Amino acid sequence: MNKAKILSTIAIITRLFLGFLFLYSALDKILYPAKFAEVIYNYRLLPVELLNICAMIVPWIEITIGITLLLGVWVTASALLLSGLTIVFIGLLLSAIVRGLNIECGCFSLDAEGSLVSWKRIFEDVLILIGGIYLIWYQIKKQARLESQPPSE
């Protein structure tokens, strides 16, 4: 297997994995928006009045990312959005840890037992961010390669 083939395989696996992950993450939040609004409230960063709006939109950003990644449509834009969102999540988690908040993370599901804010959650988000950045890098490289190729006819 040559290098290009390996990079392409990694890109496909990353894209599908992140696509499924983001769809899965959105599910609980869409089914229980009030609970998700409460999770956001517990971070104590957003004005109370905006909690519901945030709880309505964030899961749908995740769904949009999930679907586009799975379908392989607008992958660069989707990976860009994914990376931006993940950077925000990492910032939120860090701020919660710094302030000593022992709260539910709300990362992948709304199950309070297994997903408290912790360094482990930040590590997971960093891995996701690396995946997102890899996809952006791969897409740009692919685009450049396509443009540098002479027309076939």
Add this chain to the structure above:
Amino acid sequence: MDGKMSNFKTLKITVYQTIILVLIAVVGGFGFNQFSPHGLKLITPFHRVSIGNQRLKIPIFLSRKLFKPQSLDNMPHQPLELKLNEAYEYFQHRLALFIDARTSLEYNEGHIPQAVSIPLQSFDYQTPILVDFPMNQMMITYCEGESCSESIDLAMHLNEIGFTNVCIYIGGWEEWQAADYPVKEGDQP
């Protein structure tokens, strides 16, 4: 030069696509919320709570449907007694405001998450927590356990001042703790 132009064009397209994805998410989010049975009010409803000199806004995480008076018209006006599983059901689905009738000290040591503290001895008809609440707000009062009566008295008071949808969780804090359900410490709901 051509390469730079092409890069700029690609970047521009990517930014446009990202904006479109966000717009799709916004439309999807608002649209779904409108039709979802668990849909929320656009602006989070809250009540003002006074703790010391601080005036806090405590959000009410309830489905939009509960704010429609007609959906509660059939509820009995006399306080109902709830069992552990019923209280937990309301807690899980955020269908009611839990009110802790014990002392502030007991409340700070541990309470049901999201429950607000209205100690019976300090209850008066101007209790700040109650201002701004719809009169059909589903409320569940509780105290230490089966042997205490503060929850019943508080429920009756709430009923007297016109709240039409008050329940009493008789098992109270002791039973809730024994069942290993979520608890919270401190003076915050």
